[in-house]
Each structure stands twice: as C-alpha cells, then as structure tokens.
Amino acid sequence: MLEQSKIDKITSDLLGSIRLNKSFMIWMGFLGVSLFVCLGAYVKQLTDGLVVTGLGDYVSWGMYLSNFVFFVATSLIGMLISAILGLSGAKWAAPLARIAEIIALAFAAVAGLVIVSDMGRPDRLLNVFIHGRVQSPIVWDITVVTGYVLISALFLYIPLIPDLKICSEKLDKIPPFQRKIYKILSLNWNGTLEQEKLLKQSTRMLAILIIPVAMAIHTVTSWLFASTPRAGWDSTIMGPYFVTGAFVSGSAAVIIAMYFYRKNYKLQDYITDFHFDKMGKLLVLVSLIYLYFNLNEYMVPGYKMKKFDAIHLNNLFIGGHAVMFWMVQIFGLIIPIILLLFKKMRKPLPMLLIGIAVLIGAWFKRYIIVIPTMEHPFLPIQNVPLHFKVYTPTGIEILVSIAPLILVLIIITLLSKVIPIIPIHETIEQLEEKH
C-alpha cells in the first residue's frame, strides 16, 4: 500500500491547477477580446456575403476548408494516444491521455463551427437534417464528426469520474455550487470493486469504439476531395494519407500543450523529460509514415506526368505554390524527423519549437492540398476577373479562420481550470501497482 502522505501530495499537486489566478484572467481576457474582433469579421461576412473573402467561382473552397481539414486532423490525436496506445498497454502515455482527449474534444467540436463559416447560407444549416441525402460525403462527415465529438466527450468524462469525486472532496476555496457540480457529476463514485470494474470496462469499450469513428472522420473528410475527379484530389490513398497526416499535427499539438501545462501548472514531476522523449519518438514514427504517404502521393503521378497532374505538380514543385510546398515538406516534416532522431532534441524546449514548426507546417499542408488543385480545373479559366484565377485570402477571411483557434485555446484553458489535466486516480493506481 502506498503511504497516505504520498497520495496526498499527488492529489494536491494535480489539483493545484484548479484555481483562478491573475495570469489566467489576463490570458482569458486576451483571448476574449481577440475572439470578439474575429466575430466582428464574421458578422461582416454574414451581412455582405462570401464576397468579403478571396474566393471565386474557380477557387471556391479556400482557407476555411483547409482550416476545417486541419481541425479535424488535429482532433484525431485523442484516438491515437488514449485508445491505440492505451489498448496496446503503453503505460507511459497514461498521464497524457487527458490532455490528448481535451485537444481532441476541443478541435473536433470547433471543426463543426469552421465548416459553418464556409457556408453561403448558414441560416439553412437545418436543411442538412431535413433534406439530407445519404450519398453526399458532407452528410457522412456531419454524422461522423458529431459522433466523434460525443464519444470524445464521453471518453473524457468517464475516466474523469473518480477525479471528480476527489475534486469535490479535496478542493478547498471553491464556491459551493462548484462543489455540488463535481459531486453530481461524480455519480456517487466511492471506489468499490464493482465500480472500478465498471469504469475499466466502459473506458475500454469507448477506447475500442473511438478507433473506427476517428478513422471515419478523417477518411470521410479526405473523401470530400477524393470523390471529385480533379487532378491532385483524384487519388485512392487520400483516406490513409489524411489519417497519417492527422497524427503528425495532433502529436505536435499535444507536445505544445504538454509544454505549457507543465510549465504553468508546475507539473514537472508528472510530465517529465521521459514523456517528452517518448512523444518525440512517437512524432518521428508518425512523421515517417506520413512522409511515406507523401512520397506515394507526389512521386507516383509525378513520374507519369499525365496532362492535368503535370499542371498541378509543376505548380507545386516549381510554380506559384513551390515555396510553400517545399517549406512545408522540409521544415514541417523532413527537418523535424532528422532533429528528433537525436536524444538532445527530445527535451522539452527543443520539442516545443519543433512541435510549433510541425503544427504550422501541418496547417499550410492542408492549404497546399486544397487550394492549388482548385486553381487548375480541366477547362481554362477565362472571361472572369483576375482574382477568380489566383486565390488570395482577405483580412476578414484570415480573422474568421483565427477565431476557431482562439475558441480551441479558450476551451483548453477553461477545461484545465476545472478538471485535473493529469488523471489523479490513475496516477495513484499505477503507483500502487508498482509497489
């Protein structure tokens, strides 16, 4: 048995983040004001129409769509860390599971809003439910993304139940209503064997269930593109190409979150260099797989250079999008892989910087997937203004695209202020097993 003093220390350490301090207020204030500005831009778009964006009849999907793909992609990490690593018995990932789930939930929930910002008639959103047609990938996407948000929420909540009990008992200086909410949400948890068993079983069931759903959300998102005949999208590997790419951006997001949670909430004893080292290795692994898919996606058509593939690829390799394309491949993928092979680079600070580079690369990668293809349709673009031929996002578009990121940060911050971001119950349990 573990000494009570040790348990108490763990509990108080991990509950330490749940308090509202000055820096939290400043940070939230900053996020709130930024969100307000971005919403102003969206109101402008609502009144004037999508004409305020850089979109046109040829490049009719732009930054909003690539942003949507990025958000769905990043949300997949919850499934990788909590479900796949958890089920395969990788114990090291247990303290990171909740961070991954918070990221998954935040990104997936906000992805739904991103896609609404792209709609010409958001007021008719309900038409999708009233007149929805099974054969449209958009309907599949809405179904699976909603499903993933729900399952992710459950997957966050159920392992949280014992911790909520701890919160209601051990947290001092919280208002009574908050204590009451913890108590209600903890569903009378008292740690009996039967309850423990139930918790284990349901967590395991969700872990299994979430894998196909997570695969589905990004596969279906890739089919929004792969179901069209356009050069650059008309590819059979789009599904796995997107899913593997998703793990890259998601891992980077978790690494960044780990760094800041650890630093701000003084969790150095719980998120250790060991965890960063492991996450670094995981990032190398998923990046290598993604690199392999990139090779297939670009080299195979590049070897044949069929008429329209050639137009598309020339544009990426040496044409208008070449700088972005190569920056993404080199700084977002190849250099991070090489750097992370060295142990010295898998320390917290270098990992943070690499994580940021990878995440930015991942965002631009989605841009590269969506926009260049639209700029080169099969038939020539003629008799239209120049801005229909070359897509340049407008300021309003950029603001509306930043809004979801701010929302994600708000959700991540808020959640970390009401629940322990490292599972207390599991940490104690794992220590007890060791003894």
Next chain:
Amino acid sequence: MSEQEEKPKKKTRREFLQQLGIVGIGSVLGSSAILAGINYDKKKTEGQRIRILTAENELLEIEKSDATPVVKTKYENLTYLQKQGRDGIEGKRFVMVIDLSKCQNARKCMSACQNAHHLRPEQHHINVLKMEETENTPPFYMPKPCQHCDNPPCVSVCPVDATFKRQDGIVLIDNERCIGCRFCIAACPYSARVFNWAEPLHAQEDADKTYDVELNVPQKKGTISKCLFSADQVRLGKLPYCVSACPNGVYYFGDENEDAVTNGTTKETVRFRKLLADNGGYTLMPELGTKPRVYYLPPKGKEVPFQEKDRDEAAEHLSHS
C-alpha cells in the same frame, strides 16, 4: 377539491367549442349557398362552354361562368413552380449540339443568357472559351454550357438535394434549398457552376418575384446558379435563350427521344444522331464517365479564322503543363 373546480370549467369550454363549431359550419354552408346562388345566376345569363387544361394534363370542357381565375398566393405559386420544376417534362430527353466550326466568338449567347437569368458580367452559365489543346493543333472557340450529365457528379455530392436531375435530362438548382457549401463546384469537372458571392445584380427589382426554379430568378445571395437549358423556355416549346440568340448557327437543341434537333439560327430541324454521325460528334472528357447531354461537332474547316489577339489567352492553359 381542485378536480371538482376543474370540471365545470371543462364543460363550459367544451360547450363553447361546440357552439363555435356550429357557428363555423353554419357560416360555411351559408356562404357556399350564396356562392352557388350567384353561380347559378351567372350560368343562366351566359351559358358559354370553354375548354381548360388541368395541371394533370386533362382536357376538360366546362361552363365559362364556372371558371374562376385562380389567384394564388406567392407561397402557393412557389410550391407549384417547385413541383413543376422538379418533375420536368415527361417523355422528353433534351440534348444540345454545338457546332464548333461555326462559332465566331460573337458572344450573343452569353449576353442573352446573362440577361435572362439576371447574372453579373463575371457569372457565366455559358462561357465561350478560347481553346488550344496541343501546341500544333489549331485554336478554336468553344461555347461551354452545363453539360447536363446523365451521371452528374454535382448531383451526387449535394448534401441537401438542392441540385437534381430531372426525367427530361436537365440538371437544375433549387436556390430555395441550397445551403451554399459549394461541393458541386468542386465536383464539376466542366467548371459549369457559379456562386452568388454578393447580393445578386437585380436583388431589389426581383425581391417581390416568386422564385422559378426553371429560370433560377430571383437569384439569391449565398447560393449556386447554373445553366438550366432554359427549362422555362423549353416548357413553352421554345428554344433556349443562348440557342435562339446565336447569329452564326452554332447551336442545335432538341429531344433525343424524337431524334430531332433544331438549329437556333436557321430554325432547320435535323436528325440528331445523323448530325453527330456525319460530323464526328463527341462529348467533353468522356473518360470521366459523366455522360454529358451536350455534344460537340469538331472545329473543322472554320469559315472565320481564330482571332490573333485571342491566341495568347488560348495558349495560357496549355503553357502550364
């Protein structure tokens, strides 16, 4: 206690409703009797018989005095137009043939179309493209409407059935239902669709008009617009706007089932399949399996040469590869 109090209340309510019902039925009966009386009077005085065609396509003969003009509300009209627009015209399979050897880039088709559908200058349901397919093959002008595919990728991807394929082969867009996701634009290999990015051109003038899905007017902000094969004209037995506007005899339009197409300029009607067979007719990008209903005759032996000033624009698309 409370139940006892409730009871009498309920009774009075029921009684009230009963009375209301009697009054209602009475007034309906009364007014219909008055109406019948008036009609009877009219019949006596006039006694003329007329023929009317019902919505179900039945020809009936009735007393003229019995016929009252139906003044429908805007909403009723919309429902009717929507149903008619989605049903299409039974027994027809519309096709278009575009003779590229005749096209001189007069662009009368484009302006007629934009006028009819209240489009902005950069919005093209039909677009005359300057084409050059390889370096050594001659350039040519190619009018490009929606191909009204029999296997339309745009219809497959639409999440709300806003764009649909009718029994007569025409692909339409219902801008009362469109959510503006633009998946159809992404899916269309012919770049045939346009979007109302801003408030449409005649938004204010058209505000009171009932939406006709066969004309797609009034256009609506945030929704798709596309070539409709002039479904409204075709319903009247007329040729599409672009076809009748062409001064150079480029367009033929007709019914595949009848195997007859009519030239919009000369009004000459010819056999559809023979026209294709004799002139090497083809469709655009047949390898995509979209099965277009728009056929092209090759730009062979052009009477008017391709304008030198258009050459650069034609070559632009080619130079990318």
